[in-house]
């Protein structure tokens with residue numbers, strides 16, 4: 286058995302035709318809550334699903350073998366370019382006109398060409414001497430939630446699923462989002478500050494790929510659940526270790542390398558489409 290999720294609450298005539306052509310009478314989509322599902326007696330290949338998705342411009346995913354959405358108790362998500370639409374460190378850098386330098390380092394790290402921990406130290410070093418009011422400016426003026434974020438978090442809470450935010454960014458932002466959205470857990474890097482200015486250093490251990498994965502396991506222990514009961518969401522190379530551990534992983538508008546390795550991907554939908562997996 287295989288379950289295909291079509292992340293849309295409507296299918297027009299053309300889209301229905303395309304799906305029917307691919308799966309015929311065996312695969313009639315059934316509407317469940319806000320999406321459609323197809324149950325097949327065999328597992329279709331991922332490549333065909335991807336082509337189908339690109340043709341009808343709707344996200345289509347195959348549930349991992351043995352996955353049970355009703356067992357999910359925790360969602361762990363990346364922040365920058367996942368829960369929110371910006372890379373915080375790039376925006377802080379923009380404030381002092383070092384954005385091109387910092388962005389280039391961010392991009393290389395996200396493509397997996399540069400070790401995340403080293404790249405973070407380099408970028409934070411470039412922020413030395415910055416007035417900390419710049420952080421508040423980025424939070425209030427630049428930081429935007431990605432589409433569907435609020436609906437996603439409240440929908441998970443309705444299902445008694447906890448939400449953990451984990452970020453290679455900074456606690457200044459994760460803690461404010463935790464408050465604002467009512468998130469259950471958050472972890473990120475702590476920026477060094479002295480006399481109202483950034484010191485250019487990160488305090489304590491750096492939250493990179495390994496620390497994100499460790500956080501997932503730590504929360505599993507705390508909640509007395511297994512990693513199979515977790516959905517992990519991210520867009521960058523430093524999310525992959527954490528994503529590999531979870532029962533289901535979502536590459537959210539992600540880099541190709543991340544899409545290849547995640548069990549599912551969203552390229553058209555907002556974050557609330559992740560609720561389709563636990564419906």
Ligand SMILES: [Mg+2]
Pocket residue numbers: 363364365366367519520521
């Ligand atoms: Mg990210």
